[in-house]
Amino acid sequence: xxxxxxxxxxxVKYEVDSDPFLVGYDHCDDCQRQTxxxxxxxxxxxxxKLTITGTTKSYAKAGSSGLPVHRIxxxxxGSPIAxxxxxxxxxxxxxxxxxxxxxxxxxxxTAEIWTxxxxxxxxxxxxxxxxxxxxx
Numbered sequence: 001x002x003x004x005x006x007x008x009x010x011x012v013k014y015e016v017d018s019d020p021f022l023v024g025y026d027h028c029d030d031c032q033r034q035t036x037x038x039x040x041x042x043x044x045x046x047x048x049k050l051t052i053t054g055t056t057k058s059y060a061k062a063g064s065s066g067l068p069v070h071r072i073x074x075x076x077x078g079s080p081i082a083x084x085x086x087x088x089x090x091x092x093x094x095x096x097x098x099x100x101x102x103x104x105x106x107x108x109x110t111a112e113i114w115t116x117x118x119x120x121x122x123x124x125x126x127x128x129x130x131x132x133x134x135x136x
Contacts, residue, residue, distance in 0.1 A: 003043065005099040007079035012054035014081065014094070016045045021091065022134075024111035024126065027118040030061065034071055034080050038119050041096030041109065047084070050092055056081060063087060064132065 003016040022044040031040035056072050063069040065087035072081045080095045096107060111128040112118070128134070 003045070003094070003099055003103045005094065005103065007054075007074035007077050007081060007098060009074065009077035009079070011076050012052065012056055012074040012079070012081055014050060014052045016050050016094070018046050018049040020045050022111055023096070023107050023109045024113060024128075025109060026093070026113050027116075027122070028114035029117050030063075030069070030071075031083070031114075032117070032119075034083075035095070038122055040080075041107075042083075042093040043096050043099065043107065044091050044093050047090060047092040050082075050094075052081070058084075
């Protein structure tokens with residue numbers, strides 16, 4: 001049980017003392033821009049079970065709820081670590097690519113969120129798809 005990971009340069013590390021609530025693809029425009037890719041592989045975990053070590057920076061922008069989403073990243077290498085939506089205080093979305101190799105290989109994405117922003121050439125379809133956010 002639990003996950004661990006780090007940024008590209010290793011200055012920021014984290015551990016989670018919990019299994020993820022959800023693993024999936026986030027197709028929102030903000031995630032596409034932050035990752036520089038077609039979607040963000042997100043690993044949703046309880047925020048109170050996450051420990052981050054090392055200096056981080058964050059950038060906040062209003063999400064669809066109107067509340068800020070804090071995007072946490074390494075100030076040295078720029079690796080995105082997580083996004084922390086104020087609209088959902090108990091959770092945080094880790095960026096799946098920052099997990100340890102063993103944890104990444106064990107992931108089983110089952111959901112897609114913000115499919116309204118899904119790019120037309122993305123042909124993979126997961127079992128649970130939500131046009132926007134899933135019901136809470």
